[in-house]
Amino acid sequence: MPQTPLMRIAQARSGDKGEGSNVGLIARSEAAYVFLKDFLTAERVQQHFAQINPGGVVRFEADNMRVLNFLLDNSLGGGGSASLITDAQGKTHGLGLLRMVVDVPADVLDATPEGSFQ
Amino acid sequence: MQGKQTVRVANGQGFWGDSILGAIRLTEEGPLDYLTLDYLAEVTMSIMQKLRMRDPKKGYATDFVTLIDRILPRMLEKNIKVVANAGGVNPHACKDAIMEVLAKHGASGVKVAVVEGDDILDGLDGLMSGGEEFKNMDTGEGLTSVRDKVTSANVYLGAFPIAEALDDGAQIVITGRGTDPGLVLGPLIHEFGWKVDDLDKLAAGTVAGHILECGAQCTGGNFTDWQRIPDLAMIGYPVIEASPDGSFVVTKHDGTGGAVDRSTVLHQLAYEMGDPNNYITPDVIADFTSFDLVQEGENRVKIAGVKGSPATPTYKVSMSYADGWKSVGQLTICGPDALAKAQLCADIVWKRLEFDGFSYSDEERLMEFVGAGVCHAGLLEEGAAEPSEVVLRLGVKGPDKKKVGRFGSELVPLVTSGPPGVTGFAGGRPKPSEIVGYWPALLTKSKIDPSVSVFTS
Numbered sequence: 001m002p003q004t005p006l007m008r009i010a011q012a013r014s015g016d017k018g019e020g021s022n023v024g025l026i027a028r029s030e031a032a033y034v035f036l037k038d039f040l041t042a043e044r045v046q047q048h049f050a051q052i053n054p055g056g057v058v059r060f061e062a063d064n065m066r067v068l069n070f071l072l073d074n075s076l077g078g079g080g081s082a083s084l085i086t087d088a089q090g091k092t093h094g095l096g097l098l099r100m101v102v103d104v105p106a107d108v109l110d111a112t113p114e115g116s117f118q
Numbered sequence: 119m120q121g122k123q124t125v126r127v128a129n130g131q132g133f134w135g136d137s138i139l140g141a142i143r144l145t146e147e148g149p150l151d152y153l154t155l156d157y158l159a160e161v162t163m164s165i166m167q168k169l170r171m172r173d174p175k176k177g178y179a180t181d182f183v184t185l186i187d188r189i190l191p192r193m194l195e196k197n198i199k200v201v202a203n204a205g206g207v208n209p210h211a212c213k214d215a216i217m218e219v220l221a222k223h224g225a226s227g228v229k230v231a232v233v234e235g236d237d238i239l240d241g242l243d244g245l246m247s248g249g250e251e252f253k254n255m256d257t258g259e260g261l262t263s264v265r266d267k268v269t270s271a272n273v274y275l276g277a278f279p280i281a282e283a284l285d286d287g288a289q290i291v292i293t294g295r296g297t298d299p300g301l302v303l304g305p306l307i308h309e310f311g312w313k314v315d316d317l318d319k320l321a322a323g324t325v326a327g328h329i330l331e332c333g334a335q336c337t338g339g340n341f342t343d344w345q346r347i348p349d350l351a352m353i354g355y356p357v358i359e360a361s362p363d364g365s366f367v368v369t370k371h372d373g374t375g376g377a378v379d380r381s382t383v384l385h386q387l388a389y390e391m392g393d394p395n396n397y398i399t400p401d402v403i404a405d406f407t408s409f410d411l412v413q414e415g416e417n418r419v420k421i422a423g424v425k426g427s428p429a430t431p432t433y434k435v436s437m438s439y440a441d442g443w444k445s446v447g448q449l450t451i452c453g454p455d456a457l458a459k460a461q462l463c464a465d466i467v468w469k470r471l472e473f474d475g476f477s478y479s480d481e482e483r484l485m486e487f488v489g490a491g492v493c494h495a496g497l498l499e500e501g502a503a504e505p506s507e508v509v510l511r512l513g514v515k516g517p518d519k520k521k522v523g524r525f526g527s528e529l530v531p532l533v534t535s536g537p538p539g540v541t542g543f544a545g546g547r548p549k550p551s552e553i554v555g556y557w558p559a560l561l562t563k564s565k566i567d568p569s570v571s572v573f574t575s
Contacts, residue, residue, distance in 0.1 A: 011342035013335075013385045017392060018256050018558070024388025026381065051496030062394040062407045065384050069391055077484070081161050081554040084446055084484035084513035085492075091340075092493040098342070099497045115343065117381040 004104050009112050010036065012094030019079030020055060021090025023070040023097050029118045031111035033066040035104065045070050048100050052093070070097070125309045127302050127326070128357040131155035131202075132333025134162050134179070140333055140355040141185055145192040148371030150357065151309075153193075154301040155202035156331060157182060163270040163295060164438035164554045166206040167239070177208030183215045186290070190223050193289075201280055201291045201301050207270060209234055209292050213573060216290060220575035228575045231283035233293040235568035238435070238561070239271045245565060252435065252559040264557065267439040273561060274434045276400035277323070278314070279568040280304025286572045295436065297399045299327025302358070310362040314401075321404035321426025322364030324397065328404075329368055329386050329421075330356050336368060336386035338376035347382075349375025365422035367414060378417040400433055400563070402426040432560040441555030443522040446484070446513035447529045450542030453506050457490050459537040460508040466536055467512055467528050476524050484513040509542070515553060522550045 006025075009032035014023040025040070027033035046057040055073025062069065075093060077085035087093075112118070128150055130141025134157050144153055157179035170177030182204030186193075193200065205212045209232045220228050238245060242265075246252065252261035261268075272295035281304045283291045291304070303323035306312065312319045329336050336356050338347035347353075354374025360366040368383050370376060387406065391397065394406035408425035451460040464485045471477065486492045488509035491502065514525045526548040533540050 007342070011381060011385065013340060013342070013389050015390045017390055018556075022390045022392060024385075024391060026384045026388060048497065052494075060392075060394050062388075062391075064407055064409060065387055065394075065411065067384065067388045067391075067394070069388055069394060071392065080556045082441060082444070082515065084444060084515060086486055086488060086511065087493045094342075096494045096497050099494060115346075117343075117379075 002104060002106065002109065003101050004109070005098060006100045006102055007098035008114065009104055009108060010098060011117070012098050014090050014092070014094035016076060016079065016089040017071060019076055020053070020071055020073045021075045021093045023072060023093045025068045025070065025097060027066040028116060029112040030066065031108045035108045036068060037061060039102070040068060042070065045097065048097065049075065049093070052096070122309055123361065125152070125306065125360045126150050126357055127152040127154060127305055127330070127360060128355060129154045129156065129302065129330035129333055130355050131157060132331065132335060134159050136333055138181065138185055138188070142189055143374070144355050144357070144371070145189045145196065145198055147374060148357070150196065150198050152305040153198055153200045154330065155182065155185070155200065155204065156298050156301060157202065157204045158206065158295060160436050160438060160556050161554050163207060163272055163436065166208070167270040170208050175211050178206040178212035179204040182212065183219060186216055187219045190219065190225060194225060194228070199284065199289050199305070201304060203293045203296055203301065205232065205292045205294045207237055207294065209294050212292050216292065217573065217575055226575055228290070229286070229288045229572050230290045230292065230575065231286060231288035231570055231572045233275065233279045233283055233291065233296070233568060233570055235566055236273045236275045236295040237271070238273060239268070242268065242271055245561065248565070250561055250565065252437070252561070255558040255560065261557070261559065264439045264555065267441070269438050269440055269554070271435060271437040273566055274400060274436065275568050276300050277303035277307055278401065279570055281307035283570045283572065284308035286570065288572055298331040299324045299399060300401065302327035302330050303401065306360050317402050317426035317428060318424060319364040320402040322366065322424035323360070324399055324402060324404040325406065325409065325421060325424050326358050326360060326366050328397070329383060330358060332386060332389065334376060335389065336383050337370050337378055338382050341382055341385055347377050351375060364424060365420065368419045368421065369417055378419055380411055380413050380419055383411065383419045398430060400429055402429050431563055433563055433566060435559045435561045437557035437559065439555045439557055441553040442515060442517045443519045443550040444513060444515035444553050445522050445526050445548045445550045446511060447526060447545070447548030448509050448511045448542065449529060449532060449540055451508050451510055452539035452541065453504065456505055456508040456539070457487055459539060460487050460510040463510055463532050463536050463540065464512060466532060470528050471525060474524070476521055478514045478516070482514055482516050484511065486511040519550055526550070
């Protein structure tokens with residue numbers, strides 16, 4: 001199966017939620033959503049962000065929007081005004097998730113033309 | 119007033135600090151019934167309390183007064199109503215300033231409403247002795263541990279007081295703290311006569327408010343495929359065309375930059391969404407998994423079928439408290455060997471401070487090498503090219519202002535006593551600033567009595 005960055009089959013946006021961040025992942029196609037819903041578990045996302053988020057990760061699903069929504073517990077260096085880090089609002093965590101390199105089945109790639117949104 | 123089949127509501131201010139141009143252009147570049155404006159963040163309330171303590175005429179969003187001064191003629195000519203949470207912790211002072219602007223323009227007979235009841239700072243002890251614990255929603259801790267350091271306390275009010283102000287004929291509604299989606303839901307309740315038990319409709323208005331609340335973030339701003347978004351410089355701020363049945367179309371004015379399609383709207387729906395099955399506001403619990411999203415035409419996305427369930431018996435309260443001090447500063451370190459030299463610079467700063475009796479634990483200090491993988495630490499491929507320069511960001515925090523302040527004077531000396539290539543010190547010595555702690559809690563709804571007062575210019 002071809003190794004490809006998640007951005008090839010998904011889009012994302014993130015922001016702060018208390019002392020953690022809310023990372024919303026939007027699948028570019030129905031096929032991509034079906035694949036990601038099975039593959040992209042909270043555990044995988046937690047591992048991916050291990051250096052940024054020492055806390056846990058919870059996943060929510062919204063099939064109508066083809067969205068997987070991840071809450072990273074402790075990803076802002078204390079959160080709000082107490083944080084010293086550059087990305088104290090987790091604005092870049094969505095793009096950070098899209099950097100994940102994944103084995104995507106060829107049929108999912110075929111059903112999701114590059115740069116498309118269906 | 120009732121009987122309209124389409125009501126156009128826009129948001130021209132996504133957050134404290136957003137551009138004034140979004141709101142100005144919304145009043146000029148297309149049809150509009152309501153302009154909503156969000157000026158408040160958690161930290162803002164605390165800053166405003168401090169401003170009010172120093173001057174009883176301050177403590178609100180002064181940007182709003184500047185804006186009304188610029189858009190008033192167009193607002194009156196097109197009969198656009200404005201709903202803004204610009205009141206901060208001093209909504210009557212905000213109203214007085216707006217009245218002065220109305221007088222300056224010779225606009226008489228304009229009704230300005232103030233929604234209040236959200237500010238519970240003065241009544242906090244009474245509420246606590248009445249049994250309210252204000253436990254921290256994140257940690258479960260009781261408020262007593264920080265009670266004497268609390269600097270602001272505000273309830274997130276819902277949309278019905280805003281609707282009441284509009285029912286009373288207000289052209290400008292000024293609120294303090296309320297929910298962001300309520301700024302949009304309020305006008306819809308007023309226009310369509312929705313009731314507290316019209317749960318699906320209230321949920322629909324809440325979803326609409328969530329889509330609008332960050333301004334240009336649903337029209338192509340902060341969008342993954344940014345390369346395909348036309349004319350971001352002149353991006354159009356969002357407008358919804360709402361119908362009495364709760365369905366609505368997200369769009370933007372013709373000829374403006376940006377884009378409205380399913381994916382730009384979905385980006386905003388997923389933003390800070392939390393649990394999509396339970397999006398809680400004081401008016402309703404909206405189910406973000408319930409609706410359909412259809413591209414209806416160019417730059418038009420229709421949302422229908424939103425479901426809602428009854429609201430909880432509590433208001434969310436946002437409190438802030440003084441939580442110590444912090445100081446952050448930066449220098450730019452130019453290559454060759456930018457990263458190695460930046461790491462040496464950081465070591466030097468901590469060693470000199472330690473020599474003088476000031477040491478900071480890992481929890482109390484920050485070291486960032488911006489340009490060498492900070493925001494995406496651990497997410498980049500190994501073996502990235504050596505950066506041509508690195509921004510060294512150092513910071514400390516803690517309860518002792520003197521200790522935090524001492525740090526700031528050991529950064530700039532690196533220019534002459536560190537490795538070569540250190541520059542970018544124009545900001546001078548970083549100074550300590552107060553950390554505003556955030557304390558989210560719940561409060562029984564019956565303890566709060568929102569009120570609306572109307573004034574005529």
